[in-house]
Amino acid sequence: MQTYDCSCGNKLFFNNTHCSACSRTVGWCDACAAVTSISPSGECDAPGCSQTLQPCANRAAYQVCNCLVPADGDQPLCLSCQTTTDVPDPNDPTQLTQWRVLEAGKRRLLYELAQVGVSREQLTADPPLSFRFLADTPGKHIITGHADGVITINLEEADPVVRAKGRQQFGEPHRTVIGHFRHEVGHFLWMRLVENDRPDACIKLFGDHRDPPYGEAMDRYYAEGPPADWQARFISQYASSHPWEDFAETMGFYLDMRAVLDTLEHQVTPLSVRRGADLDELLAGYLKAGIALNEINRTMGLTDLVPEVVSPPVVEKLRFVHGLFPSEAVLLATG
Incomplete structure (x- = not known):
């Protein structure tokens, strides 16, 4: 996750509601898609925006949100709260x-x-x-x-x-x-x-979600647990329960990986970022970073963040997931 800048120069973080240095109101601006401070008159301080903003209704009433919405709009909720x-x-x-x-x-x-x-x-x-x-x-x-x-x-x-x-x-x-x-x-x-566009390719990698039926597969999983060799074929124990759960667990891992690499790019050290990277490069960067990240967690007595090994069948599943998204949106951390 990247950080942002207040008009006073202080760093702003994704969930901030006020600047800790100058006390200005800050939040996620739906108009410019960034965390920004606002002027006393309510104008967004982000360069090129200058939208007059007001707190999302859920922020104003319940403090469950940090978003800011256009003051002249007819929707009092931010894009996130609307969902x-x-x-x-x-x-x-x-x-x-x-x-x-x-x-x-x-x-x-x-x-x-x-x-x-x-x-x-x-x-x-x-x-x-x-x-x-x-x-x-x-x-x-x-x-x-x-x-x-x-x-x-x-x-x-x-x-x-x-x-x-x-x-x-x-x-x-x-x-x-x-x-x-x-x-x-x-x-x-x-x-x-996937369901309407790539079902056959997905079934080839993850298995047929129709056989066995979902309920039957889940009952068996909770009764018997994962297969003894689950680590050789799945990203997690739960992924072995049914093809739908295998896909969701693999997607979850992929989003974990992308989020960690995004954070490393912005926060830890200058990392080169290349658009259009393939899955092998992306995964190699993640596993390399994982050596340091896991040692940091172990230093604090916490669970490892990144798996040390991703089995070949799981790599192919991740490759399928990676291909679902536009290549120009893919950021690669290396170095």
Whole structure:
């Protein structure tokens, strides 16, 4: 993730709402697609923008968003908040906090999708990408998942204690809020980019999603667990459960990789960036960076960030995913 600059010269980060140096109001400007400060009169400080802005309605009312929208527009919600169709109870302090966490993760996801070349038209075509953030109620447990363009996230996934338990229970060391979003959007991207255009090529690599049926495959996975050799063929244990989950887990890994390389490019050291890189170069840069990133995490007693080895079958699956996006949007970190 890149950083931005306040009009005072201070660094601004993706989720900032105020500059820590000059106290100016800052946020994501939908008009120029950047984090920017605004003048006392509300004008965007980003070069070439000068749009008069006001806080997104969800920011003004509930502080769950950091976006700024055109003051003369007829849409009070930012582009990100418009995609959330079901929101938690803002009068419940716990749900309000969880809502804030999930909206932050969603904004990051939408930024990442734009970075890899997913167009707004692809996100809004029928059925459009939308989100529901729901809490369990007596007698009804909310299942996190995707169906027909709608991503549903159980509010409890915004609770770090619940996520920590899930990591142990399901063998998912990288169970995070952004990880959930990247996985579930993988199902959406399968529907949008694969189902009608590349089904045969996908089946060849990931398996036939029709046989066995999804429910039957998932029942077997939870009863028997992953195959003993899952690491030789899949990016994760869960990917072995069904071809749809294999695709979503592979997409999630790909988006992880792209996000890390984007951050390294902007934050760690000058890295050459080349458009149109192939998957082999992209993956080599990620695994090379992973040596340092993993050692940093180990120094702090944290889980490795990057796998040390990606098996050949998984590389071919990643190559398929890589080919779904426009080559000119692909950034390569080397050095």
